[in-house]
Amino acid sequence: MSLFDLAKNAIFLLDPETAHGASIAALKSGLIPSCTAMADPRLRVDVAGLSFPNPVGLAAGYDKNAEVPEAILRLGFGFTEVGTLTPKPQSGNPKPRIFRLVEDEAVINRLGFNNEGHEAALARLKALETSGIVGVNIGANKDSEDRIADYVAGIRRFYGVARYFTANISSPNTPGLRDLQARDSLKALLSAVLAARDEEAQKAGRKVPVFLKIAPDLTEEGMDDITAEVLAHPLDGLIVSNTTLSRNGLRDTRQAGEAGGLSGKPLFRRSTAVLARIRKRVGPQLPIIGVGGVSSADTALEKIRAGADLVQVYSCMVYKGPGLAAEIVRGLSACLQRDGIAHIGALRDSAVDRWAAETLD
Numbered sequence: 001m002s003l004f005d006l007a008k009n010a011i012f013l014l015d016p017e018t019a020h021g022a023s024i025a026a027l028k029s030g031l032i033p034s035c036t037a038m039a040d041p042r043l044r045v046d047v048a049g050l051s052f053p054n055p056v057g058l059a060a061g062y063d064k065n066a067e068v069p070e071a072i073l074r075l076g077f078g079f080t081e082v083g084t085l086t087p088k089p090q091s092g093n094p095k096p097r098i099f100r101l102v103e104d105e106a107v108i109n110r111l112g113f114n115n116e117g118h119e120a121a122l123a124r125l126k127a128l129e130t131s132g133i134v135g136v137n138i139g140a141n142k143d144s145e146d147r148i149a150d151y152v153a154g155i156r157r158f159y160g161v162a163r164y165f166t167a168n169i170s171s172p173n174t175p176g177l178r179d180l181q182a183r184d185s186l187k188a189l190l191s192a193v194l195a196a197r198d199e200e201a202q203k204a205g206r207k208v209p210v211f212l213k214i215a216p217d218l219t220e221e222g223m224d225d226i227t228a229e230v231l232a233h234p235l236d237g238l239i240v241s242n243t244t245l246s247r248n249g250l251r252d253t254r255q256a257g258e259a260g261g262l263s264g265k266p267l268f269r270r271s272t273a274v275l276a277r278i279r280k281r282v283g284p285q286l287p288i289i290g291v292g293g294v295s296s297a298d299t300a301l302e303k304i305r306a307g308a309d310l311v312q313v314y315s316c317m318v319y320k321g322p323g324l325a326a327e328i329v330r331g332l333s334a335c336l337q338r339d340g341i342a343h344i345g346a347l348r349d350s351a352v353d354r355w356a357a358e359t360l361d
């Protein structure tokens with residue numbers, strides 16, 4: 001049994017939220033060794049005006065309060081995303097609110113945007129010394145009277161420190177938040193957020209890209225509506241996807257009834273199928289970050305083949321440990337080497353039709 005397996009067994013005795021806190025503390029303390037993979041120019045991805053050293057990022061929700069972005073980049077990630085951050089601090093839903101479905105290598109969470117708010121995260125982001133890519137994921141307070149204003153506040157507050165923004169309108173754990181995906185609401189949100197971005201860009205002389213993060217639980221019509229609005233605005237990219245409300249195909253029926261969003265391996269098929277459908281709708285130009293159930297170099301490659309420029313990982317790192325990013329990056333390099341491919345971008349969309357034909361059950 002490896003040292004990681006031993007540590008994992010000990011950590012899995014803790015409840016998931018305590019384990020999460022312990023892992024953040026370990027990263028802060030430097031106890032977790034760096035595992036940066038060798039830089040490989042074939043993996044460098046240039047999208048939305050940013051140059052990502054490799055296409056594997058950490059998804060939002062792990063480092064909600066921007067406590068450990070530098071330590072995460074040292075694990076081999078090509079980029080990391082802090083948040084979701086809301087203007088005011090909020091405690092989220094009652095505990096317990098994170099559940100491990102061990103047999104499925106999945107997680108259900110109903111955290112509800114627990115976070116320390118804009119001010120606390122901004123102070124930490126201002127103190128960063130990294131030149132690595134740290135994105136800021138923004139959301140709305142649960143009790144907000146004007147949700148769109150909360151997103152605009154996020155753009156303005158973090159403009160000087162964010163390398164990119166993600167407007168997260170797809171968490172299932174803030175009642176009504178996903179309604180922002182409906183066509184009229186999305187139009188109002190994108191207009192306000194992108195107008196704020198353009199104003200700040202004028203002042204700063206630097207344009208920070210804005211991505212929109214969507215749910216995997218969309219109907220075909222929902223995808224059509226999102227595509228129409230996205231293409232009508234100067235949005236810089238999409239993140240597909242957040243967690244799902246579906247509980248199909250789970251082995252661990254004991255925890256499956258918990259309310260919240262499901263992530264990890266069982267999300268892979270659905271989120272990749274939605275990714276491919278969206279790629280076919282938006283065309284080749286718009287950057288897309290593929291998220292949901294990435295657990296290996298092979299699954300990361302499938303996301304790219306289904307239409308992703310970049311991928312993000314969260315839940316499978318819980319099961320595979322902090323070395324997962326470096327392992328995926330090494331695996332991607334090995335694949336390009338084996339097949340004589342000059343750049344990872346050459347693989348994008350190579351299985352988009354196959355993935356778009358998958359059913360969304």
Ligand SMILES: Cc1cc2nc3c(=O)[nH]c(=O)nc-3n(C[C@H](O)[C@H](O)[C@H](O)COP(=O)(O)O)c2cc1C
Pocket residue numbers: 059060061062064083084098107109111113137168171213241242243263264265267291292293294312313314315316
């Ligand atoms: C415990 C937990 C908390 C999360 N919190 C957020 C969040 O605050 N904002 C967000 O946009 N996504 C959040 N997510 C969703 C992830 O960023 C990601 O989209 C989703 O988990 C699918 O990726 P995965 O299967 O690799 O975990 C969270 C996921 C988990 C498991």
